[in-house]
Amino acid sequence: MNVQQIGLCLVLLLFVVCNSNASNPTVTVDQGKLIGKRFQFRAQDTDFDVDAYLGIRYAEAAVGPLRFKPPVPKEWQGELNAHEYGYSCPQPIFSAGMPVALGKTSEDCLILNVYVPVPVRPNRAVMLWIHGGAYSIGAGSFAELETYPIASLGDVILVSINYRLGVFGFLATGDEVVPGNMGMLDQLEAMKWVQKNIEAFGGDPNRVTIFGESAGSGSVSLHTLSPLSKGLFSGAIMQSGVANVPWAVLEDKTHFPKRAFGIGKLVGCEKEDTKQLVDCLVDVPTDDLLNASQRMMEVFPEDPEMFPFAPVYDDHFISEYPDTLIKQRSFNPSNIMAGYNADEGTTIFVVLYPDSIEKPHINVTEFDNFMAASKLHLTPLQKDALELVYFDNDMLTEPNPNYYDPYIRIAQDSTFACSTDTYLRGAAEADVGSVYAYYFNHHPSKSIFNTPWSGACHADDLGFFGFHFTPNDFNMTDVEVEMTLKMIQYWTNFAKTGNPNIGTKNEEASSPAAKLLEWPQFTLDKRTFKELSPSMKNIPDPSGISCKLWNDYFPKLDAALANKQQECKSHWSKEDKESCSGEAKP
Template identity: 30%
Template sequence: MMVKLGILVAVAAFLQAVSGASLGVVYTEGGMVQGENMRLGFGRYMDVFKGVPFADMPGRFEKPKRHPGWDGVLKATEYRKRCLQVNLIMTETRGSEDCLYLNIWVPHGRSVSTRLPVMVWIYGGGFLAGGSMGANFLDNYLYSGQEISDRGNVIVVTLGYRVGTLGFLSTGDSSLPGNYGLWDQQAAIAWVNRNIRSFGGDPDNITIFGESAGGASVSFQTLTPHNRGLFRRAISQSGVALCPWGVNKNPRRFAEEVALKVNCPTDEKMAGCLKMTDPVLLTMAGTLSLSSSPDNPLVENLALSPVIDGDFLPDEPYKLFHNAADIDYIAGINDMDGHVFTGLDVPSINSPLTDTPIEDVKRLLASYTKDKGKAGLENAFSTYTSNWGSNPSRETIKKTIVEIGTDYIFLVPTQTALYLHASNATTGRTYSYVFSEPNRMGGIGRPYPSWMGADHADDLQYVFGKPFTTKLGYWPRHRDVSRYMIAYWTNFAKTGDPNKGEHNVPATWPQFTSNGHQYLEINSKMDKNYVRQKLRMRYVHFWASVLPNLPTVISE
């Protein structure tokens, strides 16, 4: 009898191990959903839900509305289409207007998880493109939350939001107020706050994080008064609300250009006509010129971005940091974030055998400082060439162009946002970083120069654990960087302190304060000596203090 009982117990244990921990059917406010359960290893399981609606199909140029719900059990096992957008080379569109869905990764041990921290990802793409699943290579999606979720023991959510014309076109008044994409993100965050408990998440411990336009979006979500109490922490990677491309100060001009392209009038009938226009035509009319030069840099062409609408953004972003006083905040950049832009503006920087004329340095600086005229250019040029000596090398000139782009487009606005966050904070903590793992395409015989650092978006593969999913594509040092980033990011999501949580970290990351300006440099070689302070202080001082105090010569 005892032997039989023992066999039954063993069979039951085996069945439990095989079936694993799973949420099964989950009840949400819209109805029941069922995802896919995976066994990841001994005693480790994961439920993945793809394509869960967080809002109804949006009306054209309208705020998102709650989903009316569904009958039966929604099978949430496939990614839904991304929001309607132009393709990478801007020759045609892809995606759908029906796109307000999110994806959820829930890790389990031997038993089903409860009250896990939640990390909500907002993708980048210049407010023009992107999707909740990211780029796909052999069914390996960039924004799969599996590695962060499994390694960090957090729930990961990725969301879709409208981009391009349909997400951000604005007439600058109440007829087409704009910011629809930001409202979509906000609706998704609110949905997560209301529903994540059913998935084993803690609605009182939500972190939002994003990169590039997604990093700026995260920043906007911390600044709007509409999110009070919905999340506790935020991470902006390579993008904040204060970036020069973050807010469109003259949206009407671009709206009229779009109207003319789709044969709509530019008078009081413009908004009505645009709402009736074919969405594919509208999306194509919102494409940007990719031909750029030092005199017409690419960053100046990013016209479809958030606007100060008096509602989502009641004021200039720099005046809204009191709304983020209780939010723990990490913000940082990649050390050569500007390379992707300046490489298009000044292609010679990527060619090791070609000189880059000093004149190109001046032309680029003249574009970035144009409203301050000759004095702006002279001050900028002397700031950036002070350590050149009398005969700067080819490499020095090329690197200087990348530094100028990085400082202007990303680094200085991020440092300013960190300073404003720290000086407005009550309970919120502030952390600053620079990511400097060299780009894998740099070196002799490769597309990028050997001095190349971390380009724009280079951090994404490490945050999302790609060196673990595609081991053959990476060296062991890349797995180290990925491990470090996942540890800091998920510790922060759990506790508000990137050093405290379930994971050991290679260096104690100090808080950024208004007078200490400390930051962490993140790469594969890092140790406790990688804590630094006053990041590029001289250049931050130039862009944030010297230049704004020069008299303006051109008014918009």
């Protein structure tokens, strides 16, 4: 690579990818030889090399009779070219202004990619990335969403995976025909592949940290609770999502067959029982099934779930609803890090108003509509309590107040913050490893959604790990570059030692080698969060007061109302008991 070629790499960007002329690297696994390719990228005037092994199939194509079935491990022998990214899994086109899974899609998509820092050496910690996307979009890696800078900058081996999405990964019939969770079992199979093969790449199978964002984060959290995942990882990092958020797991089993038969009706598979239905669905063309699945919300607008296809509790991968498992402290042994962004609730608005240069004005009618669409199922008394906590004086004095801020705060707490609070407290009490909490509170100079008013929005943290969605137009400030390097160091230190402050067991957290402000553990006595911002300061629980409303007051209010209804019924005659029907009217 000559000087002119190096100059073409935009040094001012944090991560700039260039091709290297180095010979193709190889590695031998149990089944044969993998031939990879070498990447070179530049960060802060330093060149880094990384060996990439791309598009490795860890399971057979889930087509024909294997559609809707658990994954079957891929068998091969000989020599395999691992030069190109594999297919992304079938998914709809997401139009919020960022690429999600460019290139071709196919049901032959159960692939993983391995990135190894050069020079290769043994016993490196491993980080396995599980992508997000509402369980319906996304991919582990592709050319416009490179994931390997974190490997070289943090000196870890990085693995990224695909798993089945939408109807292909999360259809459930409510019985043994299709119990569901195919996508989760795909993730599990990839984790098993890593345990079996990562040592050949120089990885330490005893130091594998699974991490993900959004639905990927929810997936990671489910693995911390599933008995099937026990022993396959030593650490878990959850970025904006835990197992007990309202959208992570479908709760009402009575709706599973309804969705399945609804899909069948849309594609001409109207059958009498679930076996006949699935026998028909396995022959439906991929695009027809995908298109039908996108119509589920319009066909069943009364569906109580946020996503029609998502993980379910199936008495196999997950035996109980996550809230129950957390209360039972049924955590797999692992170190845990979890957190969320300061403005998660803006997500719906950046999708609805992608071209707006100012934050939207939401009137009271729109606010009520958004609240209804969020499916929180609030009683009148609970709605009154929300107004007391989230409304300010403008809501009472202005003739046409803007309900934008109250809504995003309610959405933030109800769908991210307060579930994370419950999860963290459960993990700390379970005492199965160290626990750390964070709060991403930096409004990027350029949001991934390209909206100047969205704050620290959902997924904005990804740009600070090399997962930049628009690499040719993602100009970080010098302060953000420094913040990025610190975040990568915290994350990769955690993968190496279970402690984000140190990268080796004999390193002191306060030593010059750390160069980081100390990140205290989250405990029941002192619920400290690391604020991910240029200051990297430690703060008390940022949602402690509002989460007391959701996690403590609302359950007590429900219990008090239930007791009141029972007392009422015991004092009225049978004919008058309808007056105690429990509408929870104030």
